[in-house]
Amino acid sequence: MNLGGAGAAVLMLGMQSGTEVPYVPMPAPEAGASVCPKGICGVEALEGVFEALAATEAGTRDRPVHILQIGDSHTAGDRITGALRARMQARFGAGGRGVLPPGVPYAGYAPMQVEMTATDWPMRTDVLARGVMxxxxxxxxxxxxxxxGATLTITAEPNGAFDQVQICGEAWQADGELTLTAGAETQTMGFAVREDEASQPECQTATFDKPQTQIDIRPTGRLKLYDVRLTRRAAGVQVSNLGVVGATMQDLALRDSSIAWLELAAWTPDLIILAFGVNEGFAPNLDPREYELWLRQAxxxxxxxDAPVLILGAPEGLKPGTVGPCGGRSAPEALxxxxxxxxxxAAELGVAYWDWYGRMGGDCSAERLATLSEPYMRPDRVHFTSIGAEWIGGVLSDDLMGAYDRWTVAQGEAD
Known part of the structure; x- marks a missing residue:
């Protein structure tokens, strides 16, 4: 077959390698309109974390600004929090990876900045509302x-380097300890059973002489562990993500408050972000009054x-098997x-609120984001793709940093 002129040119173009025709991503969608000014209602509630960030920029703070996000699968996947972490650390410096679950919670778990591998290290993750607490x-x-005989190994990227490790847990039945090996340094943590043979949760801290990027944790005796925190003795930002697949605000409300308060005292968060709502919105027969009680308790x-709190409003999600205006689907009314x-x-209790639903585009935005030539949402119209999670995490970061910048300007004018 003889191809001349334009036909030959088309054939040659099709034969070019990927390095000759570089991939160019599609432009990201614009953030949607919000019911909240610049995306955040009650922004004045965030003044405490703004003060911490300002002290970091001024060089007068010697510990990380700790942002702690607790939520469902959107948080567990760490792609949204990963985008927030990367942007915050690029501006204010890296303060360590932050809090992680005390093991590998599910197959395919892949947090950003670190890799966790476990040997003979059983871990359970309970969605508390599904059964007995x-x-x-x-x-x-x-x-x-x-x-x-168990071993948990955590390997961090350079931005996740740490020189302190905090672990909250308790001995079980008899005294126990953890051996922590990082590079050439080894530290131990002892957990004791009281004289009345009762165990009691406690948080322990091991400090290393220089920043580390890998640690092996090995128990002696039987221990129950609730978390692991990798942190720095320096200024910067760390963003912790604690998410459970399928979790709801009720699950958070039902967690053991004595352990939760012990953890918060050890972690000293400067901002707590709550990211729940999709699972409640998809549940049948949601009772608004009951949901309000669980939210208040959480x-x-x-x-x-007394750390500032930011609630991420429930995002858009579409339910299959329904007839509606969004590509044949509709959003559950309970959302x-x-x-x-x-x-x-949030307004009643002086808590900040981020309009996730509005910022991702409002009605039918899950359908629009899922059907882009480069999809930003998965086919389930509930979860984001990697690029979509990075985008919406960037929108959250931009809204927070925009509010912070406006606050700093106002502070300068007041002075």
Whole structure:
């Protein structure tokens, strides 16, 4: 077959390698309009974390600004929080990876900045609302029950380097300890059973002489562990993500408050972000009054340290098997109810509220984002793709940093 002129040119173009025709991503969608000014209602509630960030920029703070996000699968996946972490650390410096679950919570778990591998290290993650409330579940929503021969290895990227490790847990039945090996340094943590043979949760800290990027944790005796925190003795930002797949605000409210308060006292968060709502919105027969009670109770748990709180309003989600205006699907009516309760209670209690639903585009935005030539949402119209999570995490970061910049300008004018 003879191809001349334009036909030959088309054939040659099709034969070019990927390096000759570089991939160019599609432009990201614009953030949607919000019911909140610049995306955040009650922004004055965030003054405490703004003061911490300002002290970091001024060079007068010697510890990380700790942002702690607790939520469902959107948080567990760490792609949204990963975008927030990367942007915040690029501006204010890296302050360590932050809090992690006390093991590998599920197959395919892949947090940003670190890799976790476990050997003979069983861990359970309970979605508390699905059954009887278990004893001893803190803010990570999980518990590792470990003994001799187990090993947990955490390997960090350079931005996740750490020189302190905090672990909250307790001995079980008899005294136990953890051996922490990082590089050439080894530290131990002892957990004791009281004279009345009762165990009691406690948080221990190991300090290393120089920043590390890998640690092996090995138990002696039987221990129950609730979390692991990798941090720095320096200024910067760390963003912790504690998410449980399928979790709801009720699950957070039902966690053991004595462990939760112990953890918060050890972690000293400067901002607590709550990211729940989709699972409640998809549940049948949501009772708004009952949901409000669980939300209030959850806020009582996390506000024990007087840290600012930011509620991420429930995002858009579409339900399969329904007939509606969004590509043949519709959003569960309860999702809008959840958002209304969240925003009302946030305003009543002096808590900030981010309009996730509005910023991702409002009605039918899940359908639009899922059907882009480069999809920003998965086919389920509930979860974001990697690029979509990075985008919406960037929108959240931009809204927070925009509010911070406006606050700093106002402070300068007041002075």
């Amino acid at each position: 278990p004893i001893g579940v803190g803010l990570s929503g999980g518990e590792a029950d470990v003994s001799d 806020l009582m748990v996390v506000r024990s340290m 809008a109810v959840v958002r209304d309760v969240q925003r009302r209670i």
